[in-house]
Amino acid sequence: KNEVEQSPQNLTAQEGEFITINCSYSVGISALHWLQQHPGGGIVSLFMLSSGKKKHGRLIATINIQEKHSSLHITASHPRDSAVYICAAHNNNDMRFGAGTRLTVKP
Amino acid sequence: GAVVSQHPSRVICKSGTSVKIECRSLDFQATTMFWYRQFPKQSLMLMATSNEGSKATYEQGVEKDKFLINHASLTLSTLTVTSAHPEDSSFYICSARRAGGGIQYFGAGTRLSVL
Numbered sequence: 001k002n003e004v005e006q007s008p009q010n011l012t013a014q015e016g017e018f019i020t021i022n023c024s025y026s027v028g029i030s031a032l033h034w035l036q037q038h039p040g041g042g043i044v045s046l047f048m049l050s051s052g053k054k055k056h057g058r059l060i061a062t063i064n065i066q067e068k069h070s071s072l073h074i075t076a077s078h079p080r081d082s083a084v085y086i087c088a089a090h091n092n093n094d095m096r097f098g099a100g101t102r103l104t105v106k107p
Numbered sequence: 108g109a110v111v112s113q114h115p116s117r118v119i120c121k122s123g124t125s126v127k128i129e130c131r132s133l134d135f136q137a138t139t140m141f142w143y144r145q146f147p148k149q150s151l152m153l154m155a156t157s158n159e160g161s162k163a164t165y166e167q168g169v170e171k172d173k174f175l176i177n178h179a180s181l182t183l184s185t186l187t188v189t190s191a192h193p194e195d196s197s198f199y200i201c202s203a204r205r206a207g208g209g210i211q212y213f214g215a216g217t218r219l220s221v222l
Contacts, residue, residue, distance in 0.1 A: 041216040043202075045212060048210040097151045
C-alpha cells in the first residue's frame with residue numbers, strides 16, 4: 001500500500017462542474033502539498049497546508065489531520081484546469097508523492 | 108512568489124555524453140535543493156537532496172557517480188548525468204527550499220532524451 005493515496009486516478013468533467021480530488025496518507029507529516037503538473041511537465045505549487053482550509057481563487061484545499069485526509073476542490077472548472085494534480089506528504093526533508101490525478105475538463 | 112528556474116527545458120544527446128542541468132532560485136536563497144526523476148505517467152521520485160556547501164544525500168538505488176550533484180551556492184544547484192544512456196531518458200525536476208523549511212518551489216523540469 002502506498003503511503004500517499006490519491007483518488008480518483010483519472011477524472012473527466014464538463015466545464016463549470018465542481019471537482020474534488022482526495023488524498024489519504026499514512027505517514028506523519030509537517031505539511032501537505034498540492035501540486036499541479038501541466039501537460040508539458042512543469043510543476044506549480046498550489047497549496048501547502050498543515051491544518052484547516054486554504055483558498056486561492058477557484059481552488060480550495062482542506063486537510064483533516066486526525067483522519068489523515070486532504071481534499072482539493074475546484075469550483076467552476078475550466079478546460080485550462082486540465083492537468084495532473086499531485087498531493088505530497090511533507091515531513092522535514094522527506095516528501096512522499098501520490099500517483100497523481102489526471103483531470104480533463106471538457107468545454 | 109518565489110521562482111525556480113531550471114535549464115535547459117529539453118535536451119537531446121547521444122549515448123555516452125554528459126548532460127548538465129541547472130537549477131536556480133531567482134529571488135531567494137535556497138539552502139536545500141531536491142532533484143526528482145519522473146517516468147511517463149508515474150509520480151516524482153526523489154533522487155537526491157543537496158544542502159549548500161555539503162555533499163548531496165542520494166536515495167537508495169541512485170548512483171552518485173552517475174548523477175553528480177553540486178550545490179556550490181545558495182542560488183544554484185546542478186545535476187550532471189554522466190555518460191548518459193537511453194535508459195537515463197526521463198523528466199528531471201528540481202525544487203528549492205529556503206532555510207528553516209517550508210514550501211518547496213519547483214522548477215519547470217528538463218526532459219532528457221538520450222539517443
